Amino acid sequence: xxxxxxxxxxxxxRTMYVMMLPAFVFFLVFxxxxxxxMIVAFKSYTYTDGIFGSPWAGFENFEFFFQSGKAxxxxxxxxxxxxxxxxVNNVLEITIAVILFELAGKVFKKILQSVIFLPYFxxxxxxxxxxxxxxxxxxxxxxTLLKSLGFPPVNxxxxxxxxxxxxxxxxxxxxVGYGTVIYLASIAGIDTEMYEAAKxxxxxxxxxxxxxxxxxxxxxxxxxxxxxxSQIARGDFxxxxxxxxxxxxxxxxxxxxxxxxxxxxxxxxxxGMAAAVxxxxxxxxxxxxxxxxxxxxxxxxxxxxx
Amino acid sequence: xxxxCKAEQIRIAGFHKKAQQFQRFLKYTGRGAVVYYGIRKPVDxxxxxSTEGSMKSKLTxxxxxxxxxxxxxxxxxxxxxxxxFLMIAVGSITEESHIIKNGYSLFPQRxxxxxxxxxxxxxxxxxxAYQITLLVTVIGTLAGLFITAMTAxxxxxxxxxxxxxxxxYFFFTTLFSGGLVPWYIxxxxxxxxxxxxxxxxxxxxxxxxxxxIMRSFISSTxxxxxxxxxxxDGAGDFRIFVSVILPLSKPALATIGLFIALNYWNDWYHATxxxxxxxxxxxxxxxxxxxxxxxxxxxxxxxxxxxxxETPKESFKLAMTVIATGPIVLLYPFxxxxxxxxxxxxxxxx
Numbered sequence: 001x002x003x004x005x006x007x008x009x010x011x012x013x014r015t016m017y018v019m020m021l022p023a024f025v026f027f028l029v030f031x032x033x034x035x036x037x038m039i040v041a042f043k044s045y046t047y048t049d050g051i052f053g054s055p056w057a058g059f060e061n062f063e064f065f066f067q068s069g070k071a072x073x074x075x076x077x078x079x080x081x082x083x084x085x086x087x088v089n090n091v092l093e094i095t096i097a098v099i100l101f102e103l104a105g106k107v108f109k110k111i112l113q114s115v116i117f118l119p120y121f122x123x124x125x126x127x128x129x130x131x132x133x134x135x136x137x138x139x140x141x142x143x144t145l146l147k148s149l150g151f152p153p154v155n156x157x158x159x160x161x162x163x164x165x166x167x168x169x170x171x172x173x174x175x176v177g178y179g180t181v182i183y184l185a186s187i188a189g190i191d192t193e194m195y196e197a198a199k200x201x202x203x204x205x206x207x208x209x210x211x212x213x214x215x216x217x218x219x220x221x222x223x224x225x226x227x228x229x230s231q232i233a234r235g236d237f238x239x240x241x242x243x244x245x246x247x248x249x250x251x252x253x254x255x256x257x258x259x260x261x262x263x264x265x266x267x268x269x270x271x272g273m274a275a276a277v278x279x280x281x282x283x284x285x286x287x288x289x290x291x292x293x294x295x296x297x298x299x300x301x302x303x304x305x306x
Numbered sequence: 307x308x309x310x311c312k313a314e315q316i317r318i319a320g321f322h323k324k325a326q327q328f329q330r331f332l333k334y335t336g337r338g339a340v341v342y343y344g345i346r347k348p349v350d351x352x353x354x355x356s357t358e359g360s361m362k363s364k365l366t367x368x369x370x371x372x373x374x375x376x377x378x379x380x381x382x383x384x385x386x387x388x389x390x391f392l393m394i395a396v397g398s399i400t401e402e403s404h405i406i407k408n409g410y411s412l413f414p415q416r417x418x419x420x421x422x423x424x425x426x427x428x429x430x431x432x433x434x435a436y437q438i439t440l441l442v443t444v445i446g447t448l449a450g451l452f453i454t455a456m457t458a459x460x461x462x463x464x465x466x467x468x469x470x471x472x473x474x475y476f477f478f479t480t481l482f483s484g485g486l487v488p489w490y491i492x493x494x495x496x497x498x499x500x501x502x503x504x505x506x507x508x509x510x511x512x513x514x515x516x517x518x519i520m521r522s523f524i525s526s527t528x529x530x531x532x533x534x535x536x537x538x539d540g541a542g543d544f545r546i547f548v549s550v551i552l553p554l555s556k557p558a559l560a561t562i563g564l565f566i567a568l569n570y571w572n573d574w575y576h577a578t579x580x581x582x583x584x585x586x587x588x589x590x591x592x593x594x595x596x597x598x599x600x601x602x603x604x605x606x607x608x609x610x611x612x613x614x615x616e617t618p619k620e621s622f623k624l625a626m627t628v629i630a631t632g633p634i635v636l637l638y639p640f641x642x643x644x645x646x647x648x649x650x651x652x653x654x655x656x
Contacts, residue, residue: 009467015543016460020472023457026512030489031479037488051491096383099376104369114642115384118391121634123572125594129627130390132597133397133410139620141393144409173387178649185650205372230481238575245598261486266579271487278485286482 041279045271061276070260075284078235078256081164085171085236086228090221092172093179098213100180101187102205113184117177124238127174131166131243160253163244167254171239179224186220187213229292233284234258257281391635398422398624405620421625432629434585435592442506442588443570450511451563455555457512458520459547464530476514490579505580506588510569516562519648523558524551561648564641571634593630597623 010017037051044057065071096116103109119127134142135156143153156162194212203211235256244254246267257277264274393410401416408415425432457476461469489509499505528551536546552559577591587595 006468013466013543016463016466019456019460019544019547022453023476023512023517024472026453027476027479029492030509031483033492034484034488035482036484037492038484040488040491045491047495050495051488092383096380099380102372103376103380104373112380112384114639115388116380117642117645118635118638119387121568121572121638122631123574123590125572125574125590125597126627126631129593129597129623130394133393133624134390139405139409141410141412144411147409176383177387181646181649185646204368242594258486265487265490271491275485275487278487282483282485289481 038275038279038282040271041275043272045275057272061272062280064270064273065276065280070255071280073252074255074257074260075233077254078258079232081167081235081256082228082232084164084168085175086225086232088168089172089175089179090224092176093183094214094217094221096176097180097183097187098209101184101213102209113177113180116180119174120177122174124174124242127170127239128242128245131170135166157247158249160250163250163253167239167243170243171236174239182224183217183220186217190216226292226296230289231285232288233281237262394624394627394631398621398628400621402619402621418621421621424622425625425629431584431587431592432626435587435589438503438506438586439571439589442503442573443567446507446511446570447563447567449507450566451559453512454516454520454562454566455524455552455559456547458517459524459551460543461517462521462525463533463543476517480514493580500580501583501586502580503586506573506576507570509576510573513566516565520555520558520562524555527558528554557647561644564644565648568634589630593626596626 040051040054041061042056042058043051043054044060045051045054049055100109100113132140134140137143137153137155137157140156142156146153154162156166190213194216195208198208198212235258237256237258240254240256240259241262244250244259246263258281261274261277261281264270264277389412393412396412396414397405397410398421399414399417399419400411401418402420404416460466461473461476463469493505493509494500497504499508532550532554533546536550537543541549572590573588574590574594577586577588578594581587581591
């Protein structure tokens with residue numbers, strides 16, 4: 001019966017099915033096939049035998065990963081960095097959006113907003129070049145400045161302890177413009193009557209911000225945080241790869257799951273282990289999404305992801 | 307005291323209203339995925355960014371103080387965003403020996419175009435990288451945009467019985483992924499796209515979020531009646547899409563197209579994974595290679611049989627960065643508006 005209905009629908013809407021076909025095939029090939037290919041994590045992969053021909057290896061790849069001593073380090077780094085990025089970036093985005101909204105001077109404001117949005121448009125390769133120009137030991141601008149002030153230069157690429165700050169700074173540098181646009185749009189959607197009422201009552205700028213603007217953008221904040229939390233086990237590969245590169249001196253402070261599995265794959269050709277790391281990350285991510293969703297459901301059924 | 311109470315009342319009243327809207331802020335339902343950042347009403351978002359806020363009335367001391375502090379803070383952050391760009395531009399037109407001796411600086415001293423001269427004397431590789439990037443960007447954007455719009459249109463058609471199943475099929479890929487390795491093996495071994503431009507174009511053709519944004523746009527701006535009446539006139543579904551829907555969704559096409567194009571222009575990741583042959587390097591990956599080694603400069607000098615003279619290394623890197631980023635920065639003032647629309651189109655409830 002059901003088959004008959006599907007067959008009928010296929011006939012009736014065949015053009016629409018054909019129109020859907022390219023996207024269907026695209027995700028089948030590039031998303032669903034790799035999901036099936038995850039079994040490579042349980043194999044000792046050789047290029048000639050392929051995913052399905054290679055011999056099984058049981059949990060060897062996972063043992064190798066967890067015994068390398070890196071598993072905990074990269075997991076911790078990934079999650080801690082993401083949490084810090086999330087907090088710092090959101091605070092900056094909200095602060096900038098709220099202030100920009102309240103400022104006088106249309107044109108000048110627009111220019112400032114454009115400038116803040118600009119770094120979003122360049123690639124991480126260029127961002128990496130910029131960081132190198134700032135920080136390199138011999139003629140980086142920060143060291144030039146330090147020297148001209150009479151301080152000794154700092155060898156940044158040799159000092160892992162400084163990198164958490166550098167990474168947080170450049171993450172904000174590139175991402176805040178984008179988030180500011182979302183928050184500005186959210187603020188612009190607030191009912192202007194509320195501001196007028198507040199004006200009649202003589203509320204000052206800060207009162208307006210804390211009693212009207214901020215409470216009104218709470219839903220936006222929560223959505224953005226939720227979206228970030230669901231991706232918390234996925235690192236920002238471009239940021240870490242382009243800023244740190246293959247500088248092993250810094251790995252203790254800067255290695256994340258994504259860079260670790262990338263190196264295992266490309267530099268060490270450890271297909272099995274890299275796949276094990278990827279499987280571990282995907283499952284971790286999926287569990288976090290399910291848990292977040294469950295938690296949100298408890299608080300408010302309507303606002304859960306699915 | 308009274309003022310404080312009143313503000314509190316406003317706050318509470320605001321909260322109640324928000325609480326109701328809060329319930330709809332983001333959900334995935336059988337009706338399809340909705341990206342909704344909790345933005346309440348469709349506003350002209352580009353203009354909204356430059357509205358006067360709530361400061362329309364006369365200037366008071368308190369307002370002046372707020373503006374002063376506010377401008378200082380924002381300008382500080384904006385300066386941090388802008389300075390790196392200036393530094394690169396200035397460095398690229400500074401004499402090499404000056405950089406080596408004194409480091410980079412913000413103001414042009416010792417003006418020299420040697421770095422650019424050097425690049426334009428050896429244009430083969432950079433020209434090839436530019437061509438590759440242009441080719442990949444144009445083909446990828448046109449194909450990706452067309453498929454995105456077509457898929458979005460069908461997903462939004464209410465008479466397409468299994469649209470929810472398809473929506474979930476697409477949406478699920480954002481929740482769970484097979485990870486890097488199986489995807490890499492698929493492309494290299496089973497598709498055989500190592501050192502092929504297909505590896506730069508095809509894997510990033512579609513993005514689920516763009517499909518969702520496109521669908522919200524089509525279903526919120528083009529009434530169903532238009533499709534229906536075209537159907538009545540005997541037009542097929544594909545005909546309706548090409549000759550009715552596409553022309554009507556030009557603003558959304560421009561927006562999503564720019565997002566896709568920016569991704570292609572800035573892509574270095576796929577080249578890192580799949581491209582080894584130098585003549586297939588796209589611009590960003592070529593820049594990456596230049597920044598991380600000087601093989602390019604030395605190779606091109608050597609290949610011309612010239613003695614390896616002093617090549618402007620540091621200023622050369624900066625000039626390369628300027629050449630690779632220039633088009634984006636120059637186009638930025640004209641296209642920014644579309645990006646702002648794109649960020650917020652999808653967020654106004656779909």
